[in-house]
Structure formats: structure tokens, C-alpha cells
Amino acid sequence: MLEPVCKADVDVVIVGAGAAGLAAAQHLTRAGLTTKVLEAAPTVGGRMTTEKVDGFRLDRIGRLLSTSYPELHRTPGLNTLALRPFSPGVLLHSDGRHHRVAAPTPRSARGALTAARALASAPRLPRSQSSRPGPLGGHLDQTRLATALARLAATPPEGLLTRPDLPTAQALTTRGLPPRTVNGFLRPLLAALLCDPDLTTSSRAADLALHSFASGRLCLPEGGADTLPELLAASLPPGTVHTGVEVTAVSTTTVTTKDHGELGCRAILLATGARAAALLLPGLRVPAFHPVTVLHHTTDEPPLTDPALLLDADRSGPVAQTAVISQVDPSRAPDGRALVSSMVLGTPPAAAHLDTAVRAQLARLYGTSTTRWELLAVHHTRDAVPAMPPPHDLRRPVRLLAGLYVCGDHRDTGTVQGALHSGRRAAHALLMDLGARPAATQERLETAA
Ligand SMILES: Cc1cc2nc3c(=O)[nH]c(=O)nc-3n(C[C@H](O)[C@H](O)[C@H](O)COP(=O)(O)OP(=O)(O)OC[C@H]3O[C@@H](n4cnc5c(N)ncnc54)[C@H](O)[C@@H]3O)c2cc1C
Incomplete structure (x- = not known):
């Protein structure tokens, strides 16, 4: 259990415990600052959450990370993150x-x-x-x-x-x-x-x-997408992360919460996602978003033994990519069951029609009947990925003014790599303003993929 938020001074309050906010907390903490991360949801992770149902681990995210994402290897706290690769290509x-x-x-x-x-x-x-x-x-x-x-x-x-x-x-x-x-x-x-x-x-x-x-190599975190934010949160000092705390207003020195009073600080970092950030700071740009729907099916036999990401070159249905996730990461399904996860892009048709169309396409893609497959979950996220039309600024400013900063995938690229990298950039900007020294000053702020 996290202790309740009390009115105590802290160097930095971070609003939002997604990948970006937690990465920033790691950098700031290692540079010697005290931080509090306030998260409205009951769990950390934001879009990187994983639903646990009957022994299955069902990601909300479309799960495509790459072993070459630099921030997966450079963010403090992720050194024990196990990545399960898809077969090459x-x-x-x-x-x-x-x-x-x-x-x-x-x-x-x-x-x-x-x-x-x-x-x-x-x-x-x-x-x-x-x-x-x-x-x-x-x-x-x-x-x-x-x-x-x-x-x-x-x-x-x-x-x-x-x-x-x-x-x-x-x-x-x-x-x-x-x-x-x-x-x-x-x-x-x-x-x-x-x-x-x-x-x-x-x-x-x-x-x-x-x-x-x-x-x-395309890959996914072993055990579920939420493994990544949970690792980041677990290696912060006890009492840093507070879930179930919704922030309703911010200034450069005070954060107001819905049910937990106010918190004083030297600087505030908004890591809420673009839409929520603009509610707290009207005037912040809100990008368009790409909606994504992920469908999880189970069957007793894996329809493909290759742990591959499968694409439909003929674009014969709504599914953009699919994989037998339990072949890539066996911990995602109970013994004797296969987990097939498929991603649909754009605004999907009504749920019943969607499942019918997806099953028909999956039958073609896997070359087997899908009529007896069981649908475990449909996760639709309207604001899944910020759109990045040209000209796209891959390093959108993270410093709004001294004492107020913003990070998240909408400041970089709309990926986990972009979210982590934006957290690092915001932490660096904040440390410079406070006259503190980043833990690794030699680190280059590389362009995120
Ligand atoms: C379906 C889907 C598929 C995706 N596919 C991929 C992919 O294949 N590869 C890839 O790299 N990326 C993918 N992404 C994108 C990736 O998940 C995001 O870029 C990344 O997780 C964003 O992290 P973030 O920390 O910027 O934001 P978020 O994860 O959105 O975190 C923001 C946090 O702030 C909290 N918050 C909001 N308002 C408040 C408030 N007022 N008070 C307190 N807390 C608040 C939220 O609850 C949330 O936890 C996908 C996303 C989705 C949804």
C-alpha cells in the first residue's frame, strides 16, 4: 500500500506514472532530487497496462518494441527488463x-x-x-x-x-x-x-x-507491457509513487489534487499524455491521435509455431498485424492455451461485426478455422498514438518555463522509446534550471526512434 499524500515539501512533483513520468522520476532521483509521482489511475503504466484474466496477460498496447530502442537500455531501473524477441523480421x-x-x-x-x-x-x-x-x-x-x-x-x-x-x-x-x-x-x-x-x-x-x-528485433516485455513501468516504479525510493491521486490544477510551486489536498514543490513535470496536459495547462497543443483496437483470442492449439509478427500484404480485412503471443512469451497464457493478439487501426466497426471480420481474416492468415476460438478481450484506445504529420518536431520543447515542464510521447515520437526519451529530456532541462547535475552528464540526448 502506498502511504497517503501529505502536505510535505518535495523537489519535484511529476503528474502521471506512465513510461515518461516514471523515466523522468528515475533520472531526477538518481541526480539527488526528491520526487513524488502522482497517478490518477489505481495502477502505474498509463497506456502500458496489462489486464490479467484467467492466467492470460492481455496488453492494451500494440506491443511492438524494438531491441534497438536506445532508451530501453539506458533508462535507469530497466536493467533487469527481459525482452522476448519475435523471430527475425x-x-x-x-x-x-x-x-x-x-x-x-x-x-x-x-x-x-x-x-x-x-x-x-x-x-x-x-x-x-x-x-x-x-x-x-x-x-x-x-x-x-x-x-x-x-x-x-x-x-x-x-x-x-x-x-x-x-x-x-x-x-x-x-x-x-x-x-x-x-x-x-x-x-x-x-x-x-x-x-x-x-x-x-x-x-x-x-x-x-x-x-x-x-x-x-521486434520484441515485447516478458510478462506483459506493464512489466516496464512496474520495474521503473519499483526501483524508486519507497513512498515516491502515489496511485489513485488525480491532479486538478498546477502552478510552478503547487499541485492541487482532487481528494488529497495540495503539495508544495520547487518544480512540476506534467507527464499525463497530451489531452490531460492541455486540461491542466490550457493552451498546450493537443495533437490528433490514431485510434487502435487490440483483440485477444485464445485457442487450444497455436495456429502457428513460429513466434513471428504476421502482416497481411493483401490487406484483406481490418487486422494490421497479428501474432501468437504465447509463442513469443509463454508467460502470457496458461499451460495448454495459445494467446493470439491482433491489432486493428483506425475507428473500428461495432464490436460484434469487428470480431466476425477479424476472425474471418485470421482464418485466412493462419490457414485454419477460427470459429471455435474464444474472444478474451477487446481493448479500444481512442487516443492511442499521437499523430506525427510532417513537419514533425522530434524534440518538441519540454521546458515551458522555469519550474514547469512537460513530457510524454507527444513531445518526441509516439512510441515507448519516445515517451522514455522525453522523460529524460525533461529531467535534464529541470536539473539545469535547478542548478543540479544530471547523473550522467556525458549522455547525449539522441534522437528517439
Ligand atoms: C493500443 C496501443 C498500441 C500502441 N502500440 C505501440 C507500439 O506498438 N510500439 C510503441 O512503442 N508504442 C505503442 N503505443 C504507444 C505507447 O504505449 C505510448 O507512446 C506510451 O506508453 C506513452 O507513455 P506516456 O508516459 O507518454 O503516456 P501515458 O502512458 O498515457 O501516461 C500518462 C499517465 O498520466 C496519468 N494521468 C493523466 N491525467 C492525470 C491527472 N490529472 N492526475 C494524475 N495522473 C494523470 C494517466 O492515468 C497515465 O497513467 C501504443 C499505444 C496504444 C494505446
């Missing part, structure tokens, strides 16, 4: 077949833009019936794609940000890749990575997403 489904698209290996990314063998066809599905070329085209097209991915992996993020910033859908037509590669692979991959079905996102943000994909 992705599995692309088209015309009744699965095609493996492997990201380039680090060696091929460094030296060999000759990575012609980065792509290989996976075994046919049982229902396979087509001998037409797959969505990746012939050998030459595949070599060009492998080369493009290897080049992206080898380019430092700062180099990617010198490219013109266009809507991603438009930029993809200028990259010298065949339409088949763009439509059959890059569009579905980027839609899933950016949670943006129309690819209106800044092409620089898309390049960073492809850089992460090509230089690391």
Missing part, C-alpha cells in the same frame, strides 16, 4: 502463402549493402494454392529491398533527419523501390509500426521506425 501473408522478410543482420547492415540473401520464402501454408510471385517480387526486387533496409540500418538517426519531411505515403514513391515492394511490404509494415493506416505520418518518423526495425 516479419512474416508476410499474401495469396495463401507466408513469406519471411528478414531484417538485415548487424554485419550486413554495416558492411554489406550486398545483403542479397536477407530475404527468403518461408514454407507454404497448408492451404497454399498459388505459384504467382509473392508480394516481394523477384530476386532483383528482393535484393533492392534488402539493400535499402541495410542502408537504413547503417544510417545514424541524425542522418535520417536531414532528408525532406513528407507524408510517408508520398515519400515511399520517391525511394526507387518497385510499387510491389512498397504496397506489399513497406505499407503494411509501416502502418503497423506507426499505427497509421493512411501513412500520413512524417517520413522522418517513418525512417526512424524502419531504422529500428532494420537494426534490431
Whole structure:
């Protein structure tokens, strides 16, 4: 149990215990400041929460992290975070077949833009019936794609940000890749990575997403998305995090809560998400958001033994990506059950129609009947991911004025990496204003992917 908030002076009050607020608390605490993190919900994590049902662990988030996200390795408190990788690259489904698209290996990314063998066809599905070329085209097209991915992996993020910033859908037509590669692979991959079905996102943000994909492995936190914020919270000094405390007003030196009185402090950091931040500080920009729905099904047999992320190159239904999550992380399902999680982008149809359409598409993608699968949960998040249309500022200011700061994925990129990185930037700005020394002054504030 957390002790009740009392009216005591503290250096910094952080409003919101999502990934951004908790990362900031880690940096500030390690620099020697006292902090209180006030969270309105009963648990920490914000959008990174995990519902526990009958032995299943069901994430609200669309779960695509990358082992190459720098902040996963640099945020204090995450050193014991276990990441469960998907199999390399992705599995692309088209015309009744699965095609493996492997990201380039680090060696091929460094030296060999000759990575012609980065792509290989996976075994046919049982229902396979087509001998037409797959969505990746012939050998030459595949070599060009492998080369493009290897080049992206080898380019430092700062180099990617010198490219013109266009809507991603438009930029993809200028990259010298065949339409088949763009439509059959890059569009579905980027839609899933950016949670943006129309690819209106800044092409620089898309390049960073492809850089992460090509230089690391897609992965998820072992045990559930909430493992990450829980680890951050658990390694803060006891009494730092207070859940069930809703903040209703802020100034530079006082925080007012709904049911727990006021708290005095030297500085305040808003880490609430963009919409709630603008309620507390009218005038703060609220971006548009991409809505996302995650459906969790269970069945007694895994429909695919490969722990792969599966994309539908034919875009034959509402599902943007799906995976047998229990094959990636067995702790997500009880013994003898398989957990299949699927992500739908945009505003979904009514729940009953949605499940019918999703099951029909999953039957095609996995090549098996889904009629007896059990639906465990449908999580719809309207404000899931902040939109990042061009021109997108990847380092939106985190210092509003001395004593008042803001962080969250809406100040960076709309990803867990962006949220963690914004927390670090805000902590640095705050420490500079207070004349304190960041724990690691040499750390560069790198561009987030
Ligand atoms: C469905 C879905 C799919 C996603 N897919 C991916 C993905 O594949 N890869 C990826 O990297 N990212 C993904 N994301 C985005 C990622 O989850 C977010 O970028 C990240 O979790 C944002 O963290 P945050 O700390 O900025 O905000 P939040 O997690 O929103 O945290 C804000 C916190 O502030 C609290 N709060 C709000 N108002 C108050 C108040 N007045 N008083 C006290 N507390 C308050 C909230 O309760 C919340 O806990 C996805 C998100 C969703 C929802």
C-alpha cells in the first residue's frame, strides 16, 4: 500500500506514472532530487497496462518494441527488463502463402549493402494454392529491398533527419523501390509500426521506425507491457509513487489534487499524455491521435509455431498485424492455451461485426478455422498514438518555463522509446534550471526512434 499524500515539501512533483513520468522520476532521483509521482489511475503504466484474466496477460498496447530502442537500455531501473524477441523480421501473408522478410543482420547492415540473401520464402501454408510471385517480387526486387533496409540500418538517426519531411505515403514513391515492394511490404509494415493506416505520418518518423526495425528485433516485455513501468516504479525510493491521486490544477510551486489536498514543490513535470496536459495547462497543443483496437483470442492449439509478427500484404480485412503471443512469451497464457493478439487501426466497426471480420481474416492468415476460438478481450484506445504529420518536431520543447515542464510521447515520437526519451529530456532541462547535475552528464540526448 502506498502511504497517503501529505502536505510535505518535495523537489519535484511529476503528474502521471506512465513510461515518461516514471523515466523522468528515475533520472531526477538518481541526480539527488526528491520526487513524488502522482497517478490518477489505481495502477502505474498509463497506456502500458496489462489486464490479467484467467492466467492470460492481455496488453492494451500494440506491443511492438524494438531491441534497438536506445532508451530501453539506458533508462535507469530497466536493467533487469527481459525482452522476448519475435523471430527475425516479419512474416508476410499474401495469396495463401507466408513469406519471411528478414531484417538485415548487424554485419550486413554495416558492411554489406550486398545483403542479397536477407530475404527468403518461408514454407507454404497448408492451404497454399498459388505459384504467382509473392508480394516481394523477384530476386532483383528482393535484393533492392534488402539493400535499402541495410542502408537504413547503417544510417545514424541524425542522418535520417536531414532528408525532406513528407507524408510517408508520398515519400515511399520517391525511394526507387518497385510499387510491389512498397504496397506489399513497406505499407503494411509501416502502418503497423506507426499505427497509421493512411501513412500520413512524417517520413522522418517513418525512417526512424524502419531504422529500428532494420537494426534490431521486434520484441515485447516478458510478462506483459506493464512489466516496464512496474520495474521503473519499483526501483524508486519507497513512498515516491502515489496511485489513485488525480491532479486538478498546477502552478510552478503547487499541485492541487482532487481528494488529497495540495503539495508544495520547487518544480512540476506534467507527464499525463497530451489531452490531460492541455486540461491542466490550457493552451498546450493537443495533437490528433490514431485510434487502435487490440483483440485477444485464445485457442487450444497455436495456429502457428513460429513466434513471428504476421502482416497481411493483401490487406484483406481490418487486422494490421497479428501474432501468437504465447509463442513469443509463454508467460502470457496458461499451460495448454495459445494467446493470439491482433491489432486493428483506425475507428473500428461495432464490436460484434469487428470480431466476425477479424476472425474471418485470421482464418485466412493462419490457414485454419477460427470459429471455435474464444474472444478474451477487446481493448479500444481512442487516443492511442499521437499523430506525427510532417513537419514533425522530434524534440518538441519540454521546458515551458522555469519550474514547469512537460513530457510524454507527444513531445518526441509516439512510441515507448519516445515517451522514455522525453522523460529524460525533461529531467535534464529541470536539473539545469535547478542548478543540479544530471547523473550522467556525458549522455547525449539522441534522437528517439
Ligand atoms: C493500443 C496501443 C498500441 C500502441 N502500440 C505501440 C507500439 O506498438 N510500439 C510503441 O512503442 N508504442 C505503442 N503505443 C504507444 C505507447 O504505449 C505510448 O507512446 C506510451 O506508453 C506513452 O507513455 P506516456 O508516459 O507518454 O503516456 P501515458 O502512458 O498515457 O501516461 C500518462 C499517465 O498520466 C496519468 N494521468 C493523466 N491525467 C492525470 C491527472 N490529472 N492526475 C494524475 N495522473 C494523470 C494517466 O492515468 C497515465 O497513467 C501504443 C499505444 C496504444 C494505446
